[in-house]
Amino acid sequence: MTVSNINFQIRKFLAGVLLLNPIQIAYSAPARSSKNNWVFWYYVNDGQNRDCANYCILTFSIVGIIILILILCGCWSCYRIKKRSKEDYNDRIKRSESMSEVR
Numbered sequence: 001m002t003v004s005n006i007n008f009q010i011r012k013f014l015a016g017v018l019l020l021n022p023i024q025i026a027y028s029a030p031a032r033s034s035k036n037n038w039v040f041w042y043y044v045n046d047g048q049n050r051d052c053a054n055y056c057i058l059t060f061s062i063v064g065i066i067i068l069i070l071i072l073c074g075c076w077s078c079y080r081i082k083k084r085s086k087e088d089y090n091d092r093i094k095r096s097e098s099m100s101e102v103r
Helices: 003-018 022-026 054-102
Strands: 028-030 041-044 049-052
Touching: 049 054
Parallel strands: 028 041
Antiparallel strands: 041 049
């Protein structure tokens, strides 16, 4: 197998795993059916209301985790920037003090 063939196989696998068939996502089942079906929502109260099901919970969990990771990365970047600017400020003060001693 060549590298490009392996890359194609990996992309094909990820596309199959990550990209769900729209028909499967939109599929819904009545609440009386077994809960083993992977559906986006279940109908309850004779079709009056919809309850979040497997795909719905999975989707919102993944989206929530991604949002949390983005927030944490933003906070970490702000911390690093603040720390680096404080170090740069201290270095400039030390350099200016050493330059004033030389004069």
